[in-house]
Amino acid sequence: MNNLSVTVNNISKSYPNALALDNVSFDVKKSELFGIIGPDGGGKTSLFRILTTLLLPDSGTATLEGLDCVKDYKKIRNLIGYMPGRFSLYQDLSVEENLKFFATIFGTTIEENYDLIKDIYQQIEPFKTRPAGKLSGGMKQKLALSCAMIHKPEVLILDEPTTGVDAVSRKEFWEMLKRLNLAGITILVSTPYMDEAILCDRVALIQGGKILSTDTPQNIVNTFGKILFSVKTNNIHKLMNDLNEWSNTGSAYLFGQQIHLTLSNESLNEKDIIDYLTQKESSDIKVEKIKAGIEDTFMSLMTKQHHE
Amino acid sequence: MNNKAVITVKNLYKRFGNFVANDNLNFEVYEGEIFGFLGANGAGKTTAMKILCGLSKPSSGEISVAGFDAYKDTEKIKKSIGYMSQKFSLYEDLTIVENIMFYGGIYGMSIDDIKIRTEQLLQKLELTEIKDNLIKDLPIGWRQKLAFSVAIFHQPKIVFLDEPTGGVDPITRRQFWNLIYEAAQDGITIFVTTHYMDEAEYCNRVSIMVDGKIAALDTPEGLMKTYDAMNMEEVFLKLARA
Known part of the structure; x- marks a missing residue:
């Protein structure tokens, strides 16, 4: 159990008109770059909202760094960095104000963890007085990642960070993730782009609330089984x-x-x-x-x- | 597809203050063509598309869409085109039939015409039995089909598809492209943006914007040859990272 960062055991969640998650189980190891791959409506966001303690499952359990996602929600919130699918920063605060705000909430300062975000934040630092709402898509994404990282989380949870992003920026974003991952941060990331699966250590393919398969990308394609x-x-x-x-x-x-x-x-x-x-x-x-x-x-x- | 231009763009400039979002664009789109409009985020695609849809005026240049002038005849342009994007297409709290009738109404079709063509469309899509279901209860594949059909319900000359397949599962995505082909074969011109580079290869011709300019425009085969690339993803990376 010690080398597991995230465990998901038989989680189900339904809404009045839809079954979002149907008995979902998988584990993420410490320092792993783990991808949840699947189209919209597959259940990715519900799953991430449960793991980030923002939503209660109907049944099943989930743990993060050994803590229970329902009971220990306050502790978990300090351990994770979460980048939701929708741009969730304060549009009328400047780049620097947003970052400062997130650092303060988590009881830290920009200076204390600057090294961790330096690579990413430097790219937007020239625009630090600009309101976040006035940034381009790529820059918003970099700011959101910086804000999610500023308190040095153990686990980074990114919900579709590359949706609607062009092929070049997607590539750059994954290069950033790889660097953070090599620094020892566990990363759980979701994406509808199938080609991003090969950039992960292991992936879970999800569709219609069910996990189709969990394994390394290589092992998954090995199961194709037909000529x-x-x-x-x-x-x-x-x-x-x-x-x-x-x-x-x-x-x-x-x-x-x-x-x-x-x-x-x-x-x-x-x-x-x-x-x-x-x-x-x-x-x-x-x-x-x-x-x-x-x-x-x-x-x-x-x-x-x-x-x- | 023939060589009759339905969109003509000559020396299009669009400036916001000192910033040049569209920097001397020149291209034509032909009747019945599937035209891919690619570019990195911030390259100026949305700005150009807004002008072509009659939603924004160019700073200078000669632009005609479906035979109408992009300065004077924006209302006529709007009536001659259809528009669909993944982010916004159908009203989720309206039923299937309400959505169809709403769009027909917006585009100024007569009530009789709307009634007849709604029946036809429901039959064609096999949705007659569930026509009173809300859009939000419809599976994504059907929703896609309906959204596209609604965008061409008023029989426009051109349909603009702005990232129509973002986040859609791989099978539905391919079924959607079959619909696009069918529409193109019926003579509707398709102007499409996408971040999926395999979809770029389904287009007759593709233009790639970089920093406000059209950096390349050719058939996918031609682009791959020119840039010595195996596929469109390589072409795109070579151009946009240069």
């Missing part, structure tokens, strides 16, 4: 239609300019696919076996869950 082909022709729309009509198609999903295809009959191979598409008068046909990624695996698990 996956990447198929390309000169006309992707026609290709999609042709594959959807084919009796041997198991699944066919667009991935950029390719289609990722599994076959319901796994004794067939590349040649059979090429033969079928040639017969359909496609040209520039390219078929190759590829390794499944997190998004392939997520969709496969989603459809399995659907059929159960």
Whole structure:
């Protein structure tokens, strides 16, 4: 138990019209970078609100650094840094005032923990007199992270920090997280972007309030279990239609300019696919076996869950 | 898709004080085209989109949308376009049928027309039986479909999709792109922003804005060739980080 930072045991939570969390369990180890990966409405925010002591579960228990999320809520609040999904800083306070406010609430000062946030805060320090509401999206995100970090939390809980953020800023944000994580901080982060899963030590895939799978990203994609082909022709729309009509198609999903295809009959191979598409008068046909990624695996698990 | 321009932008500038948000933009969007409008946060995409939707006036330049001038005819532009974003699309406390009728009304369709086309739309989406359910009780996949259908309910020439798939699960996201293709094949021009780089590859042409300027505009294949990249994500990172 000693090396566990967060434990979640059979947590369920429902609202009048929806079941948000359905018997969810997983553990996060100390100093781990743990990702909760899943689309909106999956239950990520409810889960984080329970762990941050802002919401009571209907059933089940959760602990953070050995403390109970219901009984020990006051102690937990001092141990965690929480960045909610919605920008939650004071829009009419300046950058510096916000940071000072959060430091004061937690009984510390900016100077005391400046080293911890230096890398991030330096990037927005030139604008420290600007009201937080007037910052660009990327800068707001950096300020929110600084405010969540200023009291040197043991555990950082970040709810969709990269939603609506462009590909470049997303990459930079993950680089910042990695540095904090290497400094020993346990990080629990949620995201709807499947490609961010590989940046985590371990992930839980969540959909419709249920955990589909918990493991390292590599082990999760290893469970894909089917032969996956990447198929390309000169006309992707026609290709999609042709594959959807084919009796041997198991699944066919667009991935950029390719289609990722599994076959319901796994004794067939590349040649059979090429033969079928040639017969359909496609040209520039390219078929190759590829390794499944997190998004392939997520969709496969989603459809399995659907059929159960 | 043909080469008839439905959006023409020549030397578009938009300034806020000393800040140049749009710095000499030049491009055309063709009828029935799926046009991807990419850029980092703060690159000036939203500013340009607001101008194209008739919500904001350019500082200078010649801009025409659906044949209307972006200075004088903003009200006509608004009637000729549809708009949808993930953040805001349908009213959650209204029912399915109320949402459809509300949008029809806003766009000035006649009551008879609204009634007929509402029936047709409900049938097409197989929502007739649950038409009196509230939007908030609708699964996300259906909500997406309905939001898009409502945005093109008044049969606009162009539909603007502002990050329409943010936070949506990977299967629903792909189903949504099928709807986009269908609409494009019916001749509706699609102007779309996204942070998913695989979706950029589904567009006919893509423009990438960097610091208020259009840094690149081409087909996805052309961009990958020019920037010697395996995919659009690489193209984007090379351009936006440069």
